[in-house]
Amino acid sequence: MPRLESPRQQLKPVQRPRLYEQVAGQITEWIASNGIRSGDRLPPERELATQLGVSRATISQALVALEVVGAVVVRHGDGAIVTDVAGTPRIVEAIRAHANRLPEIIDARDALESKIAALAAQRRTDEHLARIDAALDAMEADVLAGGRGVEGDELFHAAVTAAAASDLLSKMMQEISELVLETRIESLGQPGRPRESLADHRRIADAIRAADPAAAARAMHDHVMRVSDVAILHDDE
Structure with a gap:
């Protein structure tokens, strides 16, 4: 043989x-x-x-x-x-591991949060809208003071998730919350990104307030793609 x-x-x-x-x-x-x-x-x-x-x-x-x-x-x-x-x-090994898993985190965020935004546009209440507006105000105040708006950003996405009124999607977001925090810090550390992110949040909020699921999903998708463009993913950095 x-x-x-x-x-x-x-x-x-x-x-x-x-x-x-x-x-x-x-x-x-x-x-x-x-x-x-x-x-x-x-x-x-x-x-x-x-x-x-x-x-x-x-x-x-x-x-x-x-x-x-x-x-x-x-x-x-x-x-x-x-x-x-x-x-x-x-530390260096941890940084490289973060860079390697970042594309998967981005995919998960896009899939979950785009759906969450669409549901939020259908199910939001006045109380939900007030919570979203409060998060926007908190982020704006921090950014105008020279900060990055990390806490306000987190509050905004939590408020949109609450407005979607889906226990399962909320639990899924909670499961990846630490990974999302990595991307949030990474993104808001990019020059000019806090103001861009705040503007994106306002577009998402406007679509949710207008009860337009398609526009809300599209605005959230565009936002996730924008904030996912970080230097750590570019080989020439």
Whole structure:
């Protein structure tokens, strides 16, 4: 009988680290080697950019990536605060894992939230609309003050989900809530994105208020696609 040869394992393409990943790695190494503790503040972006020889945009993207994986929290007016010193050796791997799962999170958000927006347009009550408007006001106030509007963004999507009046869809959104938070932080860290997101939210709210399911679904789909365009998915970053 002819001898069957075992299939050879294929070589895998070399994964070139993105610049912001390298910068995030450098920052975490600096944290680990300088006795930085949770609650300590990192140097300002301008100083980090000068020391590392990169643009402030790259520093900003690296800090967003670090915030997504829980290593720092970026507060308006306070800068980046270290939150997880123990996890620093695994930070770059966590950032890459986030980038790898991001397309699936986007697909799930689009499928669920577009349907939720359509149902919200059919089932919303005056109370639901008031909650949606309150979320918009909260996000606008934060954005106008120079913040990113993360909390207001979260409140808005929660209000739309409540207006859909579907326990099952609500539970499904809850299941992916931590993953969605990753994309929310990632997206609202992009330059100009908070104002764009706020404008998208107003279009979604207008369609829900007009009881137009097709327009609400379309506005939500457009919003998810827009906020999903993040630097972490671009190979040239």
